[in-house]
Amino acid sequence: MDTIGPRGLQQREGALGCPQEGLPSPSESSELVQECLQQFKVTEAQLRQIQASLLGSMEQALSGKASPAPAVRMLPTYVGSIPHGTEQGDFLVLELGASGASLRVLWVTLMGVEGHKTEPRSQEFVIPQEVMLGPGQQLFDFAARCLSEFLDALPVGKQGLQLGFSFSFPCHQTGLDKSTLISWTKGFKCSGVEGQDVVQLLRDAIQRQGTYSIDVVAVVNDTVGTMMGCDLGVGPCEVGLVVDTGTNACYMEEARHVAVLGEDRGRVCISVEWGSFSDDEALGPVWTIFDRTLDQESLNPGAQRFLAILQETVMLLAPECDVSFIPSVDGGGQGVAMVTAVAARLAAHRRLLEETLAPFWLTREQLVALQRQMREAMAKGLQGKPSSLRMLPTYVRAIPDGSERGDFLALDLGGTNFRVLLVRLASGGVQITNQIYSIPEYVAQGSGEQLFDHIVDCIVDFQQKQGLSGHSLPLGFTFSFPxxxxxxxxxxxxxxxxxxxxxxCEGQDVVYLLREAIKRRQAVKLNVVAIVNDTVGTMMSCGYENPHCEVGLIVGTGTNACYMEELRNVASVPGDSGHMCINMEWGAFGDDGSLGMLSTYFDERVDQASINPGRQRFEKMISGMYLGEIVRHILLHLTSRGVLFRGQQIQCLQTRDIFKTKFLSQIESDSLALRQVRAILEDLGLPLTSDDALMVLEVCQAVSRRAAQLCGAGVAAVVEKIRENRGLEKLTVSVGVDGTLYKLHPHFSRLVEETVQELAPCCEVTFLQSKDGSGKGAALVTAVACRLAQMTRV
Known part of the structure; x- marks a missing residue:
């Protein structure tokens, strides 16, 4: 008869009892053995080819592409987090299908990483043959009776028990607690179960039993249980591997890569189902004649080939990954309990997070009420009545008409850095030259004389560098303070x-203080024509390009708005015709307590810690200078409740102003994966998990969303005021905007615009981003003033 030799080589065997011709000598036998074994040696190039093929199949399956059929299934398990060591409590585990014709019930007590480890209590129940082959309801009723019998022997209550269900049969999982049986295996053939949600069938059976109140929290396969049940002592375990009578792997994947989920953030555990890998002949180059013979004689020829050639090659193929292999002691029991515990922890943390952030999710009714309150405060301020909105006349009576020409200086003072600019207005456009100067803290908090002398010194330095010494140019002074x-x-x-x-300085004319400083500096010629708020400058800068621009908005370190009001409504300025730009100073809106309904515990903490408690309350809920502090106080609160950072106090969170406006803009970018968000937070010194990173992101989103909605409600109040002033059914108006928060934050501008559209539907509002409102705008105010003065003289 013929036998199979190396690479399919045929050898002849003689008749029984007869000398066999060609029988190999001992040396030839050794060569033959070596030739056979040689087939099992896999080169590094072949391994890398297999690695690439497997990775390609994984990515194809994750993307949802059905053609050609991927060689691995990549099934989401809906396990969204790994243990972080604080999980505690008592959990039930029901294992069905893991050990043939029996089921196992376990009682697992988790004590956290630092707690005393206790051995789980368990009991195994043999499933009768008639139950394995009978109606599905009979099987699940049997499981429910086993649970009750097991619990009867334990000193536990009958309410609030949480159960993890290990169901080791092919299933299509659509949620952590939703799993549809595809087909029975392992000798089971219960009717009425295939195509049904096995978790719901178990719940129904438990309810029919009626003895205990048991919540089935999660359904899990053994591979996921292995990953979740590993000892946390060596660090987080994010991959599960089973190599036994069968083989499979699971791992934590970015949710945005899993097409079937439709999620952009977070992570999910994926069951690779890699036993079927190479059904597409990807392993052909290393597939031996012995593998082919074994495959053909198996129950499922052509399937599950990978388990026959699995090699420990991680270090060779992924040298950049520091991988530790941790044997799982009881993946089925401890691991399933851990999945249940993690789900319970996440649910509890989710409730606390939602309770904490609930006040930041404003309703339409709240925004409408805010809009109405602002309109009332605007009217009172214009009439000279007590109001938290000062509604200050700026004496800017017109926007640019495009005919302004000449050279102008501008001084932009609004923070610890200030600018000096040379603005040239010509028929060909605007040319700007500027230089930034800093104001040391000791100067900003010293004497007024010292501050304005420093400013003049910087202006003189700029004039010298631009060759303007001795020239007397009109100067516009942007002064971004109330x-x-x-x-x-x-x-x-x-x-x-x-x-x-x-x-x-407070209570003094700042133009006078600037002019006095100029006098103290001999041989300096400066003609201060106008003092301008940065918000007015922004409106004027955009008005030079768009004649419909009649509103200015700043949302950066601080926030403010201005707009063109009918002069007849401004009680403090004589005259009934024409317009007057009103500086609202809306950062102080609510200083009279009217924002109490929207103010949270965290707003109060930020306000009390500020240098001006009780003042600028609206600004403290909107501007970039304060949003990061609101976030920090929320994170401190969540940490104290054990929701973040495992409840451990983080030193850097005690540092004021750790979260800058730039941070909020970075972390909320849609283009960032969760790992990149986590990297940004870790750079700040926050030792966090992916779950922590996701929650910090949600906190930032809630705080910035509320800020944008408050800002939008304010703009809606302004444009509605303009529309009603003019008796129009429909108003077309533009808003000039400046400020880092509005410009750099990925969602702030959209949220503002959406809020305005919702609250002021009769106004067609266009938002224009100013390129240099506080600089060019101040020069334009000066230029318009010069143009109007010249017209008056003529």
Whole structure:
């Protein structure tokens, strides 16, 4: 007869009892053995080819592409998190299908990483043959009776028990607690179960039993249980591997890569189902004649080939990955209990997170009420009545008409850095040259004389560098602090903000203080024509390009708005015709307590810790200077409740202003994967898990969304005021906007615009981003003033 030799080589065998011709000598036998064994040696190139093929099949299956059929299934298990060591409590586990014709019930007590480890209690029940082959209801009723019998022997209550269900049969899982049986295996053939949700069948049986109140939290396969049940002592385990009578793997995948989920954030455990890998002949180059013979004689020829050639080659093929293999002691029991515990932890943390963030999710009714309150405060402020909105006249009576020409200086003071600019207006457009100067903290918080002397020194330095020494150019002064203007070139500082506290300035005319500093510096010629708020400058800058621009908005370190009001409505300025730009100083809106219904515990904490408690309440809920602090206080609260960072106090969270506006803009970017969000947070010194990163992201989203909605409600109040002033059914108006939060945050501008559209449907509002409102705008205010003065002289 013929036998199979190396690579299919045929050898002849003689008749029984007869000498066999060609019988190999001992040396030839050794060569033959070596030739056979040689087939099982796999080169590094072949392994890398297999690695690439498997990776390609994984990516194809994750993407949802059905053709050609992927060689691995990549099934989402809906396990969204791994243990982080704080899981505690008592959990039931029911194992069905893991050990043939029996089921096992376990009672697992988790004590956390630091707690005393206890051995799970378990009991195995033999499933009668008639139950394995009978109606499905009979099987699940049997399981429910086993659960009750097991629990009867334990000193436990009858309510609030949480169960993890290990169901080791082919299933299509659509949720952590939803799994449809595809087909029975392992000798089971219960009717009425295939195509049904096995979790629901178990729940129905438990309810029929009626003895215990048991919540089936999760359904899990053994591979996931292996990953979840590994010892946390060496670090987080994110891959599960089973190599026994069969083989499979699972791992934590970015949810955005799993097409069937339709999620952009978070992670999910994927069951690779890699036993079937190479059904497409991807392993052909290393497939021996012995493998082919074994395959043909198996129950499922052509399937599950990978388990026959699995090799430990991780270090060779992935040298950049530091991988530890941790034997699972009881993946089925401990692991399933851990899945249940993690799900319970996440559910509890989710409830606490939603409770914490609920006040930040504003309803339409709340926004409409805010809009109405702002309209009322605007009317009172214009009439000179007590109001949290100062509604200050700026004495800017017109927007640019495009005919402005000439050279102008501009001084932009609104923070610890300020600019000096040379703005040239010509028929060909606007040319701007500028230089940034810093204001040391000791100057910003020193004397007023010291502050304005420093400013003039910087202007002189700029003039010298631009070859303008001795020239007297008109100068517009952008002064981004609350002022009461008595004229275009007269502005009384009401109070410092943004960390400034220079003495002898509040209550004084800042233009006068600047002019006095100019006098102290001999041989300096400067003609201060106008003092301008940065918000007004923004409106004027955009108005030079768009004649419909009649509103200015700043949303950056601080926030403010201005708009063109009918002069007849401004009680503090004589005249009934024409317009007047009103500086709302809306950062102070709500300082009279009217924002109490929207203010949260975290807003109060930020306000009390600020340099001006009780003031600028609207600004503290909107601007970039404060949003990061609101986020920080929320994170501190969630940490104290054990929701974040395993409940451990993180030192860097105690640091004020750790979260800058740039951070909020970065972390909420749609283009970032969760691992990149996590990297940004880790750079700040936060030792967090992926779950933590996702929650921090949600906190940032809630805080910035509320800020944008509040801002939008304010803009809606302004444009509705303009529309009603003019008796129009439909108003077309543009809003000039500046500020880093509005410009750089990935969603802020859209949310503002959506809110305005919803609250002011009769206004067609266009938002224009200013390229240099506080600089070019100040020059344009000066240029318009010069143009109007020239017209008056003529």
């Amino acid at each position: 002022c009461r203007q008595l004229g275009l070139d007269q502005g009384i500082l009401l109070n410092w903000t943004k960390g400034f506290s220079a003495s002898d």
